[in-house]
Amino acid sequence: MASRRVKPTGGYELWWWYFMRVSGLLLVFLALGHLFITHILNNVEVINYHFVSSRWANPQTGVIWRLWDLTMINLAVLHGFNGVREVLYEYIASNRARIMVSTIIWSSAVGLIAIGSYAILLFHSDKDYIRDFEDANRGGTAIHAPVLPPTTIARQP
Amino acid sequence: MAQTLITRPRAYRPGLWTRLRAGLSYGGGVGQWSWLFHRVTGIGIAIFLLIHIVDTFFVVAYPRLYDHTVSIYGGVFNGEYYWPLRWGFRVGELGLIACVVFHAINGVRIIAFDFNPKASAHAPMAFNLVMAAFLLIMVPVTVWVLLPLAEPSKHWKMPEARPEGPALVAGAEPAPR
Numbered sequence: 001m002a003s004r005r006v007k008p009t010g011g012y013e014l015w016w017w018y019f020m021r022v023s024g025l026l027l028v029f030l031a032l033g034h035l036f037i038t039h040i041l042n043n044v045e046v047i048n049y050h051f052v053s054s055r056w057a058n059p060q061t062g063v064i065w066r067l068w069d070l071t072m073i074n075l076a077v078l079h080g081f082n083g084v085r086e087v088l089y090e091y092i093a094s095n096r097a098r099i100m101v102s103t104i105i106w107s108s109a110v111g112l113i114a115i116g117s118y119a120i121l122l123f124h125s126d127k128d129y130i131r132d133f134e135d136a137n138r139g140g141t142a143i144h145a146p147v148l149p150p151t152t153i154a155r156q157p
Numbered sequence: 158m159a160q161t162l163i164t165r166p167r168a169y170r171p172g173l174w175t176r177l178r179a180g181l182s183y184g185g186g187v188g189q190w191s192w193l194f195h196r197v198t199g200i201g202i203a204i205f206l207l208i209h210i211v212d213t214f215f216v217v218a219y220p221r222l223y224d225h226t227v228s229i230y231g232g233v234f235n236g237e238y239y240w241p242l243r244w245g246f247r248v249g250e251l252g253l254i255a256c257v258v259f260h261a262i263n264g265v266r267i268i269a270f271d272f273n274p275k276a277s278a279h280a281p282m283a284f285n286l287v288m289a290a291f292l293l294i295m296v297p298v299t300v301w302v303l304l305p306l307a308e309p310s311k312h313w314k315m316p317e318a319r320p321e322g323p324a325l326v327a328g329a330e331p332a333p334r
Contacts, residue, residue: 007271021271024264032261035254040301044250045231045243045311049220052213073210080203087196091180108207116210119217129220132316 016082023075030072049126050133057125066120073116081109187284195263198256205253224315233312243310251302258294262287 008014038047055065085105092098171179183192215223228234230250232243266287270277 021268025268028261028265031257035257039250039254040298043305044227044246045305046313047230048227048313049216049224050313052216052223076206077210080199080206083199084203087200112207112210115214119214123217126220129316133224133313136314136316 016086020079020082023079027072027075027079030068031076034068034072048133050130052123053125053130056120056123066123070117070120073120074113077109077112077116081105187281191263191266191284191287194259195267198260201256202253202260205256221315221318228312228315231312232310236315238310238312240310244306247303247306251299254298254302255291255295258298259287259291262290262294 008017038044042051056062056069058065082105085102088101088105089098092101181193183189212223212226215226225235229242230246232239232241232246234242266283270280270283276283
């Protein structure tokens with residue numbers, strides 16, 4: 001256990017060493033910004049399909065939200081899963097087990113990036129569902145208009 | 158020339174407890190704690206990330222299933238409100254925020270040390286700085302996140318299921334496209 005947090009001398013591991021630092025710095029802004037919008041400006045109790053749709057399907061700012069989320073998901077999955085791999089490599093010495101670990105880690109990472117990017121890129125607002133949702137929440141429970149940074153245009157009634 | 162026969166001694170393998178202790182320690186001192194917290198919070202965030210990407214996939218696959226899932230985070234399950242569910246998820250939410258905030262601040266410290274190795278002479282001070290920044294952020298965030306629990310849940314209603322279409326969630330059918 002003497003060789004922890006030592007910069008790799010070259011090759012694959014050095015590439016990852018730099019990646020972890022660059023993606024980490026970017027994620028400080030992307031992930032903390034995401035948490036700030038969803039947990040501080042808004043609230044888990046008001047996040048629903050309607051909320052997601054008003055961000056991703058917004059005609060003016062939807063592209064920005066999608067780009068933000070796409071960058072964040074790709075960097076976060078690679079950063080997180082490579083981190084788990086590095087931790088496991090410290091405890092697993094046998095080559096065969098390491099190959100197994102990386103196979104599992106990288107196939108799940110590719111799968112997650114695939115479904116995440118699919119959701120972000122191919123989302124389209126389900127107008128029927130939104131209409132039903134607004135009908136169901138008229139009167140009693142208010143439909144919560146998402147609190148978003150000032151660039152966002154308010155939803156039309 | 159005489160052949161030297163090297164008999165390799167049987168590898169000594171320490172017991173489970175010793176191996177666990179060795180695996181969770183890193184030279185002792187404050188460095189060990191920031192190392193361990195960084196590792197534990199990182200693994201926790203990675204597990205959450207997996208769940209979060211899968212639940213967000215429902216938003217494009219089945220809007221109704223997405224609303225069903227996220228309403229659980231607010232304490233509503235199948236249209237019924239359960240306060241322990243809401244309180245439990247609130248505390249979990251706070252834990253997640255704490256993990257991300259610590260991992261972010263400590264990560265910046267690690268990067269600063271990597272690119273400025275001489276600074277590691279001041280490691281204990283840097284650890285105190287990280288903890289101070291963490292508390293400075295987390296104290297108001299904790300109040301802000303837990304405060305809504307004092308008020309009744311502002312949960313929204315899921316729309317009535319349309320009669321046609323296959324069932325995805327028990328008792329709820331999706332709107333036809």
